[in-house]
Amino acid sequence: MADLSLAQVFFVVIFIVIFLLLALILKPQSIKIPIRNRHVFITGGSSGIGLALAHLAASEGARVSILARNVDRLQEARDSIRLSTGNDVAVFPADVRDPDAVLRAIEEAGPVDVLICNQGVFVPRELEKQELEEVKFMIDVNLMGTFHLIKAALPGMKNRKSREPASIAIISSQAGQVGIYGYTAYSASKFGLRGLAEALQQEVIAHNILVSLIFPPDTDTPGFEQETKMRPQLTGIIAASSGTVKADEVAKKTLNGIKSGSFIVPCNFDGLLLAIATAGLSPQRSVLMALCEVFAAGPTRFIGLCIQWGWYRSIKRWYAQNNYNLTCRCSSILHGTHNQLNYLLYNCANLLLSSHFCCVH
Ligand SMILES: NC(=O)C1=CN([C@@H]2O[C@H](COP(=O)(O)OP(=O)(O)OC[C@H]3O[C@@H](n4cnc5c(N)ncnc54)[C@H](OP(=O)(O)O)[C@@H]3O)[C@@H](O)[C@H]2O)C=CC1
Numbered sequence: 001m002a003d004l005s006l007a008q009v010f011f012v013v014i015f016i017v018i019f020l021l022l023a024l025i026l027k028p029q030s031i032k033i034p035i036r037n038r039h040v041f042i043t044g045g046s047s048g049i050g051l052a053l054a055h056l057a058a059s060e061g062a063r064v065s066i067l068a069r070n071v072d073r074l075q076e077a078r079d080s081i082r083l084s085t086g087n088d089v090a091v092f093p094a095d096v097r098d099p100d101a102v103l104r105a106i107e108e109a110g111p112v113d114v115l116i117c118n119q120g121v122f123v124p125r126e127l128e129k130q131e132l133e134e135v136k137f138m139i140d141v142n143l144m145g146t147f148h149l150i151k152a153a154l155p156g157m158k159n160r161k162s163r164e165p166a167s168i169a170i171i172s173s174q175a176g177q178v179g180i181y182g183y184t185a186y187s188a189s190k191f192g193l194r195g196l197a198e199a200l201q202q203e204v205i206a207h208n209i210l211v212s213l214i215f216p217p218d219t220d221t222p223g224f225e226q227e228t229k230m231r232p233q234l235t236g237i238i239a240a241s242s243g244t245v246k247a248d249e250v251a252k253k254t255l256n257g258i259k260s261g262s263f264i265v266p267c268n269f270d271g272l273l274l275a276i277a278t279a280g281l282s283p284q285r286s287v288l289m290a291l292c293e294v295f296a297a298g299p300t301r302f303i304g305l306c307i308q309w310g311w312y313r314s315i316k317r318w319y320a321q322n323n324y325n326l327t328c329r330c331s332s333i334l335h336g337t338h339n340q341l342n343y344l345l346y347n348c349a350n351l352l353l354s355s356h357f358c359c360v361h
């Protein structure tokens, strides 16, 4: 009994020492980045998460600008925001892949206080089946587009008149924290954003600019609706480990993360665990979160390994099942089995593979 309480005392002391040490090195100061009356520039603001962010920022009294390619959808967004908040937003039709167009839009919009790089495209497919054009498309829009935006906005942000801190927020994805089947190119583009954000934070901190990196799980948006129609079954199975959230929820988490100057912004409970498991050497401004990261690192690694085990088991099963079905399908075509015909229609992506399989056998 005495031993136990000694151990308990020891643990409490260690805990307090680490807490004090963390408090000392993180120098907690409550960072507040105001939104009201500030210029918030949101890319991809005509749909999904970006549109939800534009609504929210406008309703909180920000001066909002949105950028996307399609003019009609931009105008629709402007009308819907005016209707629900009474506030006007400025719209900028441009493709983030064109650095000159991005520069022109940002110059026209005026100095930015909060830049939200949210534009993104996702074409989920196994790399073997993906055209290099599609790979380049995702890297160009998601990663290079963000470089173009930050390069264009940074001079104005650094020379801003207001002494309030400014913010650069980048919308990544949980697929930017862990590689997911079917997302080789998408994950690469989103992991790239993390390197950009970590390095950039060191370069802009002297100008009182805080970088935030947001990691949403599957989110109910027009883009996601399209995606679900075509993504490989296994991508859906693995992504389901983290559930689906509403765009408004992601917008709320994002804006709160920006306002409090958080570097890593998770959007649901699994996202919180994932953030702890992948904390790496990212900045952390909350002592409480830092404490969680220090003490939960081991346990979350354990949970992570269990989850990986489940994922690889699903992959193994899926392939085994499909190869099995494919062999059956060959005979089912011969015998005209109804079930297998359904399977044929449902999973047409496997047709090529199956014909190969049939030939071999
Ligand atoms: N929905 C989800 O499940 C998740 C999404 N995310 C990320 O969140 C962000 C928003 O996604 P979501 O709301 O679902 O997407 P949507 O497809 O609903 O909207 C995408 C927005 O980006 C704009 N956009 C696309 N390409 C370009 C381009 N080349 N130049 C300028 N604007 C462009 C679109 O407008 P237009 O086509 O007119 O250019 C649109 O406004 C993306 O970065 C995505 O990767 C992260 C995790 C999960």
Ligand SMILES: CCCCCCCCCCCCCCCC(=O)[C@@H](N)CO
Pocket: 122, 173, 174, 175, 178, 180, 216, 217, 218, 219, 224, 227, 238, 239, 240, 241, 242, 270, 271, 273, 274, 277, 300, 301, 303, 304, 307
């Ligand atoms: C250690 C604890 C781990 C906790 C569980 C982790 C689960 C990770 C699931 C990753 C899901 C990826 C969704 C990508 C969404 C996206 O970006 C696409 N919809 C494209 O828009």
